[in-house]
Amino acid sequence: MNNVTITKEFMVHYAHIVPNAYCEPCRTIHGHSAKIAVHLCGRVDNKTGMIMDFKQLKEYISPVIDMFDHSVILNESDKHAEYFYKNFERVLLLNCDPTAENLSTILYKEINDVLLTKIQSTICSVFKVDFWETSSAYASCTNDYDNTACITKSRFTC
Numbered sequence: 001m002n003n004v005t006i007t008k009e010f011m012v013h014y015a016h017i018v019p020n021a022y023c024e025p026c027r028t029i030h031g032h033s034a035k036i037a038v039h040l041c042g043r044v045d046n047k048t049g050m051i052m053d054f055k056q057l058k059e060y061i062s063p064v065i066d067m068f069d070h071s072v073i074l075n076e077s078d079k080h081a082e083y084f085y086k087n088f089e090r091v092l093l094l095n096c097d098p099t100a101e102n103l104s105t106i107l108y109k110e111i112n113d114v115l116l117t118k119i120q121s122t123i124c125s126v127f128k129v130d131f132w133e134t135s136s137a138y139a140s141c142t143n144d145y146d147n148t149a150c151i152t153k154s155r156f157t158c
């Protein structure tokens with residue numbers, strides 16, 4: 001029985017404000033095209049030669065990824081949060097600033113929750129989620145996180 005890691009990548013485009021950022025441009029609303037890499041670790045099935053079919057993995061994870069794509073992602077305590085929540089079609093409010101670190105943690109938790117409802121944890125599990133905010137900067141979350149970052153409210157009308 002082999003333990004192997006498989007990775008599926010996704011792209012999302014989003015806008016955010018990082019109110020506690022060190023630099024002024026990050027405290028203003030701006031956008032990113034982010035790459036998300038989801039790494040699963042598991043046993044290779046002797047019959048299929050796979051941990052999980054990539055197409056199946058994409059089907060399971062896409063609803064989570066879609067929440068982030070073309071959304072405005074804000075800290076619920078941001079002074080602009082209520083305005084965006086009331087007036088924009090796709091908004092995610094968090095209990096923390098929408099940094100790459102927090103977004104990788106939230107994605108890890110959301111993807112892990114989805115996969116636990118779809119597959120047995122003995123077959124495979126989420127090993128790591130990388131969130132590439134830019135082509136040269138990313139954060140990773142593994143299963144030993146102690147971050148309480150989460151989505152508190154979401155609005156999707158389109």
Ligand SMILES: [Zn+2]
Pocket residue numbers: 016018026030031032
């Ligand atoms: Zn940014």
